Every structure is written in C-alpha cells, then in structure tokens.
Amino acid sequence: MKPTIVIATRNSGKLREFQNLLLPVGSEILSLKDVSIEQEFEESGQTFAENARLKAIAYSRLTQFPVLADDSGLEVAALGGRPGIHSARYAGSGASDSDRIRKLLQELSPFPGSRDARFVCALSLAQDGNILLESEGECRGIIIDEPRGANGFGYDPIFLFTELGITFAELSESEKNLYSHRAHAVTSLIQKLHGFSIVNLQQQIVNRKS
Numbered sequence: 007m008k009p010t011i012v013i014a015t016r017n018s019g020k021l022r023e024f025q026n027l028l029l030p031v032g033s034e035i036l037s038l039k040d041v042s043i044e045q046e047f048e049e050s051g052q053t054f055a056e057n058a059r060l061k062a063i064a065y066s067r068l069t070q071f072p073v074l075a076d077d078s079g080l081e082v083a084a085l086g087g088r089p090g091i092h093s094a095r096y097a098g099s100g101a102s103d104s105d106r107i108r109k110l111l112q113e114l115s116p117f118p119g120s121r122d123a124r125f126v127c128a129l130s131l132a133q134d135g136n137i138l139l140e141s142e143g144e145c146r147g148i149i150i151d152e153p154r155g156a157n158g159f160g161y162d163p164i165f166l167f168t169e170l171g172i173t174f175a176e177l178s179e180s181e182k183n184l185y186s187h188r189a190h191a192v193t194s195l196i197q198k199l200h201g202f203s204i205v206n207l208q209q210q211i212v213n214r215k216s
C-alpha cells in the first residue's frame with residue numbers, strides 16, 4: 007500500500023511545492039482539506055521550529071496519517087530579522103502578498119545599501135501527537151526595490167537569489183525546488199527518513215514508547 011503524508015498547510019503555494027519536493031518519497035500527499043480538517047491553528051511559538059512542531063503535533067491528533075508541518079518566512083537583516091515568524095501576518099489579516107511586499111519595501115527604504123535577507127523553513131513530521139522528525143533549511147539573497155517575475159508566491163518577486171541573479175518569482179517551480187529554503191529542509195528531512203519507512207512509522211512510535 008502507498009504510504010500517505012498530510013501536509014499541514016492552507017497555503018496553496020507551499021502545498022504545490024511539497025507535492026513535487028516529496029516525489030522521491032513515493033508517498034500519497036494529502037492536504038488538510040483532503041482529510042476534512044477545518045480547524046485553524048494559532049501560531050504561538052517564538053521560533054520557526056517551535057511553530058512547525060506545535061502545528062504538526064496539533065494536526066496529527068486530528069488524523070491517522072503522519073502530518074508534515076512547515077513554518078517559514080523571510081528574515082531581513084536591516085529590520086533585525088523581521089518579518090520573520092510574522093511573515094504571513096506582517097501587513098495584518100486580510101492583506102495580500104502585494105500588500106506585504108509594499109510594506110516591507112516601505113520599511114526598508116531608509117536602508118538603501120543594506121538588503122541582505124534569508125528565507126527560513128522549519129519542518130516537523132508528527133504522528134498521533136508525537137514528533138518523529140524535524141529539519142530546517144535556509145536560502146540567502148537580497149531584497150530588490152521592484153518586484154520581478156510572476157511565479158512562486160509570497161515575497162518571491164522581491165527576493166533576488168544572488169547565486170543566479172534572478173528573483174525566486176523568475177525561477178520556474180522546478181528550479182525554485184532545487185534552491186529554496188523549503189527544498190533544503192525537505193532534502194535534510196528525506197536524508198533523516200532514510201531507513202525510516204513511512205509505512206512503519208506507527209510501529210516505530212510504539213517501539214519508542216515501550
């Protein structure tokens with residue numbers, strides 16, 4: 007039987023990236039909607055890792071399947087690491103990606119020469135309220151003044167990936183999946199997953215508890 011993983015996100019951009027990034031695992035990838043989970047999760051942690059962990063634990067109590075949660079965001083050096091864990095809510099609830107980008111560029115305008123930034127992604131895999139595996143990935147770049155590109159989501163149009171000299175929104179999805187913070191975090195998780203069959207996760211939890 008094909009093993010199943012539920013991706014604990016309501017962000018369709020993230021979900022699509024995970025569906026491709028997790029292809030090597032050979033699992034069936036389901037969304038929260040697919041398993042009829044409607045509860046919202048209040049992110050109360052102080053770090054990406056803590057939020058991913060809390061999210062994975064909470065959602066894994068609502069389904070029989072292993073749940074993979076992601077907490078991610080953009081840290082801008084000149085802003086002391088903001089928006090950081092508040093990346094999704096940076097411009098208030100109901101704001102769009104463009105609103106968040108506009109706000110970030112406004113806040114950054116007094117710092118024209120200081121544009122270093124990094125995307126961070128923390129992942130947590132849990133089942134039945136138990137954390138099984140965790141990983142983290144980052145990707146460094148700089149923030150540019152004018153959004154460029156139509157792909158991706160979130161802050162991608164103003165994040166210039168210096169290694170290639172183009173923004174994340176100018177990369178195709180498969181290219182972004184080679185370089186992104188999420189790609190690095192998933193690669194690290196898959197390495198840890200090596201010899202750790204998803205099909206047998208339940209058995210491994212039982213073994214750990216006994």
Ligand code: ITT
Pocket residue numbers: 014015016017020049076077078079080093094125158159160161162174186188
């Ligand atoms: P879920 O909690 O349902 O997963 P979310 O969008 O609220 O969805 P987060 O709390 O992890 O997710 O917030 C992450 C925000 O950081 C996201 O909304 C984007 O604004 C930004 N972000 C994260 N990864 C990104 C990426 O690969 N490209 C662009 N922006 C990204």
